[in-house]
Amino acid sequence: MKINNYIALLFSVAFLLGCSGTRKIPEGNLLYVGHTLKIEKGKEPKKTRKAIESALNELIRPEPNKSFLGMRPSLFFYNIFDTVNKDKGFKHWVKYKLGKAPVLMSKVDLEYNKKVIQNYVENKGFFNAESSADSTRTGKKAKANYEVNLHNQYKIKSVVFPKDSILLANEIDTLKENSLLKIGKPYDLDVIKSERTRIDTKLKERGFYYFNEDYLLVQVDSTVANHEVDLLVKIKNDIPEKAKNQYRINNIFVYPSFNLKRDTISTRKMETTKYEDLTIIDNKTVFKPFIFDKTLLFNKGDLYNRTTHNLSLNRLITLGTFKFVKNEFKENDSLENNLDAYYYLTPLQKKSIQVEALAKTNSANYSGTELNVNWSNRNTFKGAELLKISAFAGLEAQVSGQNNGFNVYRFGGEANLIWPRFISPFTMSSGSAYVPNTKASLSYEYQLRTKLYSLKTFNGSFGYLWKENERKEHNLNVVNIAYTSSNNVSDLYKSQIAENPSLQKVIDKQFILGTTYSYTYTNTMLKNKKNNIYFKGEVDLSGNSVGLILGANDSDNPKSILGVPFSQYSKLEMDFRHYYNFNKQTTLASRIIVGAGIPYGNSEELPFIKQFFIGGTSSIRAFRARSIGPGTFNGNEVTNSFLPDQSGDLKLELNTELRTTLYKFVKGALFVDAGNIWLLNESAEKPGAKFSGQFLNELAVGAGVGLRFDFSFLVLRTDFAFPLRKPYLQEGNRWVIDDISFGNSGWRKENLIFNLAIGYPF
Numbered sequence: 001m002k003i004n005n006y007i008a009l010l011f012s013v014a015f016l017l018g019c020s021g022t023r024k025i026p027e028g029n030l031l032y033v034g035h036t037l038k039i040e041k042g043k044e045p046k047k048t049r050k051a052i053e054s055a056l057n058e059l060i061r062p063e064p065n066k067s068f069l070g071m072r073p074s075l076f077f078y079n080i081f082d083t084v085n086k087d088k089g090f091k092h093w094v095k096y097k098l099g100k101a102p103v104l105m106s107k108v109d110l111e112y113n114k115k116v117i118q119n120y121v122e123n124k125g126f127f128n129a130e131s132s133a134d135s136t137r138t139g140k141k142a143k144a145n146y147e148v149n150l151h152n153q154y155k156i157k158s159v160v161f162p163k164d165s166i167l168l169a170n171e172i173d174t175l176k177e178n179s180l181l182k183i184g185k186p187y188d189l190d191v192i193k194s195e196r197t198r199i200d201t202k203l204k205e206r207g208f209y210y211f212n213e214d215y216l217l218v219q220v221d222s223t224v225a226n227h228e229v230d231l232l233v234k235i236k237n238d239i240p241e242k243a244k245n246q247y248r249i250n251n252i253f254v255y256p257s258f259n260l261k262r263d264t265i266s267t268r269k270m271e272t273t274k275y276e277d278l279t280i281i282d283n284k285t286v287f288k289p290f291i292f293d294k295t296l297l298f299n300k301g302d303l304y305n306r307t308t309h310n311l312s313l314n315r316l317i318t319l320g321t322f323k324f325v326k327n328e329f330k331e332n333d334s335l336e337n338n339l340d341a342y343y344y345l346t347p348l349q350k351k352s353i354q355v356e357a358l359a360k361t362n363s364a365n366y367s368g369t370e371l372n373v374n375w376s377n378r379n380t381f382k383g384a385e386l387l388k389i390s391a392f393a394g395l396e397a398q399v400s401g402q403n404n405g406f407n408v409y410r411f412g413g414e415a416n417l418i419w420p421r422f423i424s425p426f427t428m429s430s431g432s433a434y435v436p437n438t439k440a441s442l443s444y445e446y447q448l449r450t451k452l453y454s455l456k457t458f459n460g461s462f463g464y465l466w467k468e469n470e471r472k473e474h475n476l477n478v479v480n481i482a483y484t485s486s487n488n489v490s491d492l493y494k495s496q497i498a499e500n501p502s503l504q505k506v507i508d509k510q511f512i513l514g515t516t517y518s519y520t521y522t523n524t525m526l527k528n529k530k531n532n533i534y535f536k537g538e539v540d541l542s543g544n545s546v547g548l549i550l551g552a553n554d555s556d557n558p559k560s561i562l563g564v565p566f567s568q569y570s571k572l573e574m575d576f577r578h579y580y581n582f583n584k585q586t587t588l589a590s591r592i593i594v595g596a597g598i599p600y601g602n603s604e605e606l607p608f609i610k611q612f613f614i615g616g617t618s619s620i621r622a623f624r625a626r627s628i629g630p631g632t633f634n635g636n637e638v639t640n641s642f643l644p645d646q647s648g649d650l651k652l653e654l655n656t657e658l659r660t661t662l663y664k665f666v667k668g669a670l671f672v673d674a675g676n677i678w679l680l681n682e683s684a685e686k687p688g689a690k691f692s693g694q695f696l697n698e699l700a701v702g703a704g705v706g707l708r709f710d711f712s713f714l715v716l717r718t719d720f721a722f723p724l725r726k727p728y729l730q731e732g733n734r735w736v737i738d739d740i741s742f743g744n745s746g747w748r749k750e751n752l753i754f755n756l757a758i759g760y761p762f
Contacts, residue, residue: 622702
């Protein structure tokens with residue numbers, strides 16, 4: 001098809017999409033295309049006016065049919081079929097999934113929206129505001145027009161808290177120091193509501209179990225001065241007597257085998273066990289009593305505290321042993337102002353087996369499939385321990401790139417035992433909402449790279465995982481052991497080692513004995529924030545204690561354990577991500593990774609599996625995995641055709657990506673990536689690889705576009721990327737922007753990289 005035909009087709013589609021929006025609007029009606037909102041400029045700050053405008057735009061209803069470049073695709077699809085008789089099928093999908101019924105002007109209630117606007121601005125302190133509503137028509141389209149004159153905003157002149165001799169009033173008065181109601185600040189109904197909630201929350205921390213924020217009243221007097229108000233915080237006169245009293249915890253009852261289908265409390269004879277402050281009622285000893293003492297944070301005699309209440313429930317849930325957790329408090333019959341706590345726990349099935357079939361990709365541009373079989377035993381030793389044994393087998397292949405044809409076959413198994421507490425000779429405790437875990441792990445993996453070699457890897461670790469809160473998480477492996485050996489090394493690979501000796505380290509035996517610690521902070525679960533961040537810092541130390549014991553200080557004469565030299569190094573890596581949310585549809589995501597590894601003592605270089613690599617589907621996407629650096633070294637000229645060996649001791653990577661929703665589950669992205677790796681020391685085999693003060697001039701840079709198909713259960717990602725800067729070229733010639741030629745097949749073959757991956761890159 002000629003270019004003219006493409007242009008004609010494009011204009012035809014645009015015409016159909018653009019014109020069909022009003023073609024089937026009912027006679028006598030108009031298509032509603034949105035609204036305008038004008039706020040007259042007054043004495044209020046511009047920031048206040050903008051905030052009010054933004055809030056009002058969200059409140060005005062209905063929302064019009066979405067448009068794109070002046071077109072309304074949803075109306076086009078809706079109008080393709082006049083009638084659809086079935087609730088499913090292709091026609092129903094086109095009309096009601098791709099399409100959407102037209103929003104008509106007759107559905108717009110101008111007076112209602114005017115009242116919404118007036119009510120909102122008055123709640124923000126503009127008591128004398130004036131608003132109006134009207135509409136305009138253009139052809140078969142109509143638009144609503146709203147105008148607001150805010151006039152003067154009332155400010156808070158004084159705030160008075162209750163003065164009374166009763167306990168409740170005294171407690172409320174002590175909370176005034178941190179009040180949200182500040183003298184001189186604008187009157188705001190939302191702030192007043194938040195203040196009532198704050199006081200209620202604080203009282204719940206001080207034993208006032210039956211108190212409710214609705215028992216508080218904030219009276220407003222707007223006659224005290226010109227555009228000022230007095231606020232009087234009062235306790236309502238008719239609140240229940242028990243809402244005025246503090247309550248303490250008396251008895252604590254736990255039902256660990258509660259059955260939702262029948263009331264096991266009343267229909268079956270239970271055994272009662274006393275443990276510390278707990279009374280555990282069960283028909284059989286399913287759980288050891290100490291697990292509840294460590295999980296529940298209330299003690300007999302404590303003032304009721306809402307935080308402790310919620311933390312205890314959350315800790316029971318995060319044990320991972322109970323399907324349902326129910327809790328209630330009842331007044332004690334014999335002690336006034338005392339509560340008995342009841343916990344009803346429904347256990348999960350103790351043993352289960354799960355089979356998973358996965359599609360996966362990795363940073364080396366390999367895609368493949370994996371089959372996992374997982375067997376779990378909850379409450380293994382009656383202390384809510386989780387024993388999980390898994391076996392896996394998988395195949396990975398590179399669709400395109402220099403590893404094409406060299407498939408990877410993997411199989412192995414792993415066993416994990418997790419205790420929901422700290423197992424330690426030292427006293428360790430946690431009062432957070434998350435139960436701390438102690439984890440022991442053993443694993444084995446056999447990896448066969450066809451035509452090259454096979455690797456056997458054993459891993460073992462013992463450590464702790466704990467969360468301070470939903471944002472902060474710690475992972476400490478006190479002991480981390482890894483042993484790798486190779487066999488079945490092919491003649492092809494041996495011949496490449498002769499040409500490139502550094503390939504030998506891939507198949508050398510490696511023994512790592514050390515400690516790792518990582519800290520993660522994230523607030524990405526907060527969806528309504530303008531800025532979200534993610535940070536992960538990791539420290540990896542190996543061979544230090546063993547090195548001191550064995551006196552390892554000479555890498556030319558390394559000490560060995562069981563005939564294998566152990567690795568000695570320190571490694572630090574930090575990953576920081578920032579997400580700026582323009583709105584719900586568009587986000588600017590950025591990432592910076594900094595890493596450094598220093599070998600010493602028993603090691604001359606980092607173990608191969610601990611070195612840094614860069615490039616690939618989730619890194620610098622304009623370059624193949626492990627094909628950049630180190631430094632200005634060009635590994636493509638000397639490296640074999642099937643395995644890049646471009647690794648380093650230092651790493652710097654920067655990424656930024658603009659993400660936006662194009663249509664429902666389809667999202668688009670524009671991105672720029674930059675970075676490189678370096679060696680700490682000079683290498684005769686890799687000239688230009690050493691880190692220097694000129695490192696910024698040695699960054700690889702790439703850019704591209706992509707689509708993300710977000711099906712909620714799976715995100716399929718496609719990216720097209722191309723280099724903007726090649727660090728291995730001569731200085732002065734590294735920027736290759738002028739060479740970009742999408743119409744040139746030779747340029748595309750050499751520079752245009754297609755990445756297919758699962759999930760977002762970061």
